[in-house]
Amino acid sequence: MKLDRLDKKILDTLQADGRIANADLAEKVGLSASACLRRMRALEEVGIIDKYVALLNQKKLGRHMDVFVEISLTGQSKETLENFERAVARSGEIMECFLMAGDADYILRLSARDPIDFERIHRDHLAQLPGVLRMKSSFAIRPIVRRTAIPLED
């Protein structure tokens, strides 16, 4: 699917305000409400718009710690990786996880309330992950940037 200027404007607007009323969105991008809605539905249909979510304020919910964990596995077999990944996907505490090239096999980020909470997560979630050889945690002192909007150039 090819995106024209209007599609990008729609996407940019929705990336900034996912709950904007269609009428307002239409005005902002310079389309009629019906035309705008049709484009928006099309973007949802093909999956370019994945979903709409509310982003909560971590700090106000008492989550003051972000921790990165680099993980090396005991092996690289398909089965070892799949087991590990399934377990990661099941844990609601793990916010991000990537399979990596380079030193570590995986890097993941999780958010905790405080050191005691991190210990809980470490014990109940991280230590339960299968096939882990080595784990190295790095603590974030402060988030500088957290962006969900993908730049659409032009």
Added chain:
Amino acid sequence: MKLDRLDKKILDTLQADGRIANADLAEKVGLSASACLRRMRALEEVGIIDKYVALLNQKKLGRHMDVFVEISLTGQSKETLENFERAVARSGEIMECFLMAGDADYILRLSARDPIDFERIHRDHLAQLPGVLRMKSSFAIRPIVRRTAIPLED
């Protein structure tokens, strides 16, 4: 602000579907539409709900690379840090950035279309960051988990 069971249900639902109609949200959590709307507005008011956004599909937009970059600065003075952080915040390509305890001073994640695009970002954005002593990039092969929903226990 204290959150009861209903607030948490509202937040969980909105974290999964930020564009749900208030009437449907109300039915889902077992409230009348008006009561539900009032709670939702209150959660927005105090900032527990930060904002609503559309999440786009990176892959469908041609962004196939996620890169983590660990950065050490030339110094730790307030000014060095602030200059660096301002520059990071200005760059729309940097998706996340954290001030870290431990080896590196900062860790950041960015998304690129391909190696050529990464080179562009490296040249036009990363290399322009002030006060950088050392940079170490790690490439992600595949995202395993990407979550925006904060767990609200119970």
Added chain:
DNA sequence: TTTCCTTCGGCACACCAATACGCATCTTCC
């Protein structure tokens, strides 16, 4: 226990937005 007060949910209504549909317009390709 009674009274007052506060908090919170439900109800109803007025208004406004979403959505489907028909028609007009523009483009593209034979």
Added chain:
DNA sequence: GGAAGATGCGTATTGGTGTGCCGAAGGAAA
């Protein structure tokens, strides 16, 4: 030049939003 497809506009209808008001539940004080 004409037909087909895509896309925009205006409108009518459906349905959701948001507000004012009432009443119920819970707590505090006499």
